[in-house]
Amino acid sequence: MVRAVRWFLLFCVLAVAVIELKARFDRRPQDLPWTALRLDDPVGRFTAGKIAALGEAPAQCRALLAAAGTRDRAAPPRRPAPTCGYDDGMILAGGNARQGGFAPAGLVTSCPVATALLLWDERVVQPAARRHFGTSVTAFSHAGSFSCRRLYGRASGAWSEHATADAVDILGFRLTDGRTVSVLRDWPGSGQDAAFLRDARDGACRLFTTVLSPDYNAAHRDHLHLDTAYRGPGGWRACR
Numbered sequence: 001m002v003r004a005v006r007w008f009l010l011f012c013v014l015a016v017a018v019i020e021l022k023a024r025f026d027r028r029p030q031d032l033p034w035t036a037l038r039l040d041d042p043v044g045r046f047t048a049g050k051i052a053a054l055g056e057a058p059a060q061c062r063a064l065l066a067a068a069g070t071r072d073r074a075a076p077p078r079r080p081a082p083t084c085g086y087d088d089g090m091i092l093a094g095g096n097a098r099q100g101g102f103a104p105a106g107l108v109t110s111c112p113v114a115t116a117l118l119l120w121d122e123r124v125v126q127p128a129a130r131r132h133f134g135t136s137v138t139a140f141s142h143a144g145s146f147s148c149r150r151l152y153g154r155a156s157g158a159w160s161e162h163a164t165a166d167a168v169d170i171l172g173f174r175l176t177d178g179r180t181v182s183v184l185r186d187w188p189g190s191g192q193d194a195a196f197l198r199d200a201r202d203g204a205c206r207l208f209t210t211v212l213s214p215d216y217n218a219a220h221r222d223h224l225h226l227d228t229a230y231r232g233p234g235g236w237r238a239c240r
């Protein structure tokens with residue numbers, strides 16, 4: 001009899017633990033690999049992987065951007081060579097959901113990169129600008145996305161994520177008061193500009209699967225390389 005009571009109590013404790021654990025996970029879908037990506041959820045452990053996976057679901061990706069209130073438009077497919085090009089390009093528009101525009105305007109990226117940039121702007125870059133400068137970012141200065149090339153422009157070897165527009169190179173930021181923050185000029189410093197750039201880089205690591213900054217190597221001394229290479233649901237990520 002005593003034994004039966006013990007087993008019953010043990011069962012009760014386990015049942016409560018399971019229910020509590022499930023409730024905890026239900027409150028944090030961004031920390032579960034199998035839940036659908038929702039752009040209004042907080043950024044979680046699997047957010048970057050889910051954004052990268054949108055490369056296989058262009059219709060879903062475009063619907064998410066539209067529902068988030070962006071004015072981004074689908075770009076015509078581009079396939080200059082069998083090994084490079086894209087079908088899921090977006091022409092990124094400033095305003096509305098995107099607080100910062102892009103300079104030069106008319107930036108085209110893959111849909112996953114457009115999605116990651118949207119969340120980076122809203123969740124990372126603008127809050128960092130408010131913290132460090134008491135102002136906002138009006139434009140992201142960039143060196144483009146699509147480029148039909150291999151890694152580091154080599155003649156052979158793996159293709160760059162730029163070859164499918166799944167990467168973007170960010171050179172710096174323009175603030176509301178007209179000031180600029182430049183990766184090349186301000187990364188080596190120790191003031192607010194450098195601290196802002198590091199916060200922008202660190203926050204990007206939670207949204208893009210690959211982030212390469214001047215800390216990585218000299219080839220990246222003047223830009224942040226951000227890409228959405230898909231390496232599986234919980235695949236490895238680079239944040240350097």
Ligand SMILES: [Zn+2]
Nearest residue numbers: 167168169225
């Ligand atoms: Zn790059």
